[in-house]
Amino acid sequence: MLGMTLTGCGSSRDSSSSVEPSEVMVERSISALIQSAQGVALADVEMSVAGQVVKTDSNGLAKFKVNLPKSATSVVVRLTxxxxxxxSVVVAVKDLDHITANLLMVKQTVNVAKIEDAQVIESIYSQAKITIPANAFVLPNGQPATGAVTVEFSPWDIQSSDLNAMPANGKWLLYFHL
Known part of the structure; x- marks a missing residue:
């Protein structure tokens, strides 16, 4: 299994944070515990929920309240x-009370000069490869992503503690930021 983050050009606007002016809002309490794959508490993890951003404390904990539209059934939770x-994960509003997640360390960083070009990026770990077709990434405005990006590789070793950071037991998604 391979985890990858791309950073570079474009926007990471949270489309879930737009609210109709007449929408009734409700306050939800959220608590979170964020750890490494090895179970070590992670301080300074940035959590973003419905446009509100908080950081975990030295014990990997965060407690906060967030206002959500009463009609909302799910929200995107981002951890960085x-x-x-x-x-990033889509969480049902009814399940927001307590969030737990384990994050996996980046194991290798590769700079890519032109993300719009077809290419194969190889990791030095586990013979992992990512084949990227030409113009594979698109910006929110529909235009192809171009230019330099940084690729962060983290192959998961499912026979080690890396398995603990498997995106929330199959519920978490990888975050691609272009």
């Missing part, structure tokens, strides 16, 4: 910390 694979 330098040196770790970023993760």
């Amino acid at each position: 910390r330098a040196g770790f694979i970023h993760q």
Whole structure:
């Protein structure tokens, strides 16, 4: 299994944060525990929920309240910390009370000069490869992503503690930021 984050050009606008002016809002309490794959508490993990951003404390904990449209059934939760694979998940509003996640460290960084070109990017770990067709990435405005990006590789070793950081037992998605 291979985790990958791309950073470079474009926008990471959170489309879930737009609210109709007449929408009734409700306050939800959220608590979170964020750890490394090895179970070590991670401080300074940035959590983004419905446009609100908080950071975990030295114990990997975050407690906060967020206002959501009463009609909302799910929200996107994003977790980011330098040196770790970023993760995003769609969480049912009814399940927001307590969030747990394990993040996997970035194991290799590769600079790509032209993300619009077809190419194969190879990891030095586990013979992992990513084949990228030409113009595979598209910006939110529908235009092809172009230019330099950084690819962060983190192959998961499913026979080690890396399995703990498997995107939330299959519920977490990889975060691609272009």
